[in-house]
Amino acid sequence: MTPGEGLLPVAGRAQVRRAVVRLVRADGRAFGAVLVLNVAAAGAGLAGPWLVGRIIDEVRAGHGVGAVDRLALWILLCSLAQLLLARWARYVGHRFGERTLARVREEYVERVLALPASVVERAGTGDLTARGTADVSTVGTTLRDVGPELLVCTVQALSVLGAVFALDPLLGALGLLGLTPIWLALRWYLRRARDGYLAQGAATSEVAEIVAATATGARTVEAFRLRRRRIAASRDALERSRRTRLYTLFLRTVFFPAVEVTYTVPVVGVLLLGGWLHGRGVVGVGAVVAATLYLRQFVEPLDQILMRVEQLQDSSASFARVEGLAKAPRSAPERAGAVPADDRIDVRGVRYAYERGGEVLRGVDLTVRPGERLAVVGPSGAGKTTLSRLLAGIDRPGTGTVTVGGVPVAELTPELLRRQVVLVTQEHHVFLGTVRDNLLIADPAATDAGLWAALAAVGADDWVRGLPDGLDTRLGAGGRPTDGSQAQQLALARVVLADPHTLILDEATALLDPATARHTERALAAVLRGRTVIAIAHRLHTAHDADRVAVMEDGRLTELGTHDDLVAAGGAYAALWRTWHGDGGDSGPS
Helix, strand or coil: CCCCCCCCCCCCCHHHHHHHHHHHHHHHHHHHHHHHHEEEEEEEEHHHHHHHHHHHHHHHCCHHHHHHHHHHHHHHHHHHHHHHHHHHHHHHHHHHHHHHHHHHHHHEEEEEECCCHHHHHHHHHHHHHHHHHHHHHHHHHHHHHHHHHHHHHHHHHHHHHHHHHHHHHHEEEEEEEEHHHHHHHHHHHHHHHHHHHHHHHHHHHHHHHHHHHHCCHHHHHHCCHHHHHHHHHHHHHHHHCCCCCCCCHHHHHHHHHHHHHHHHHHHHHHHHHHHHHHCCCCCCCCHHHHHHHHHHHHHHHHHHHHHHHHHHHHHHHHHHHHHHHHHCCCCCCCCCCCCCCCCCCCEEEEEEECCCEEEEEEEEEEECCCCCEEEEECCCCHHHHHHHHHHHCCCCCCCEEEEEECEEHHHHHHHHHHEEEEEEEEECCCCCCCHHHHHHCCCCCHHHHHHHHHHCCCCHHHHHHCCCCCCHHHCCCCCCCCCHHHHHHHHHHHHHHHCCEEEEEEECCCCCEEEEEHHHHHHHHHHCCEEEEEEECHHHHHHHHHCEEEEEEEEEEEEECCHHHHHHHHHHHHHHHHHHCCCCCCCCCC
């Protein structure tokens, strides 16, 4: 995959803001409580510098120790109140963050499950993996820590500035003016940071995709001697990732030193102006000292705000990638689709081309009758797998229609589609868990008798009975490993339990040995009698057992009929059959 090709969408700034507002409204009472507690904590913290200024004025006025002690006691009480209120605010804020993070994760999983398989294949699993792990984790850190801390510090900073203005508007204006260099540095950083972090996230996804693809296809890499090519692709992806990370590092190395230098500007300015004003009797020493302490107190929340703003840019880019799934195509239209009138499948004038290739299907017309067993055969690259994907509703035809019961297959909702058509390919998956867990995915209400019947239908009951704990034996990492044929049998058993009216087998028995494959196909034929079976034939004995055979050549349907009729016709299918048997006359089963 070339950089950026097929990647899932990224949410824009407006969409991110709307999503944030939606999440806040979902737990509005908790968010309001966090705000109130932070304001109360900030108010308690403002009392300290003001009381120190009062102490200085009391001492200069010649009042006794008693007045100082009373003010000191108030300082202690206010500090204790600030501590308790701040801890309570952080506790409520963290709980708010955890609940909001749970909503983000749930929405992400729902959106991933709603993605069409074709979209996932084009984007690659690396992009989804990076969004679901690194990006969601970054968003979680923000919601748990950065968000509450940023809220606390923002309230404190605004309260401190307000207190300086209340003491003396001129001192407050000077302090605010001293923050101008920080504002300029922040503006420079924000204009560049979001794009930088988005590019960094995309580069991380690309690395994850290349690593996942190389690991999954390790045997293919070895067989075709692609080691150097995959290493070169990995190095290119890592280099792009390194450059994006160096760019975001450059932004930080410019931004933070510039900010650190300007922290003292407001304090120095207030001291100089305050001393000059005091010399002319405009303000008292207490007010100058209080304003200076306020600005010194202002540095800490301001520093935290700027630190959190930097983290917020990273998190904002991650949230844009997570929220971007809302813009991705859905498995079915939002409107409720029509219900098929019957189980008949019609393909009319279908043409299809992949994004980076020529036309794969060129005007295919086909009708599959309910209850029919149809075998689709042809040389590699003829378009058999592409046709099966269109029949299963995974892809939409470029032109023409694929309908079941008069309704376009690609417009069926996922729930309705699974009851109509199921595609089983030579790719399979064993889920972490027991044999029972792997089967109940297809039918959670199935009994043990039903599970054993499904296993027997695909010839898997013998080896499952031989497991230490039978149906309760754990499979996968940390459990009993399964080979390719056993994993494929479990996938076929799930199909038996799902019980669709149309089953598409795209070389589904390719990894089974010939004897097991023949037994499995016969068992499936018995179990699914009365249902439609479309088999993309890898072995021609599958075609021999079918009601009809469709021959694909160069994206076109060139022959259609029974096995005996096509062999007798002496066309492309007859040639394939003779090649399969290695002779010229036997039209019976091998």
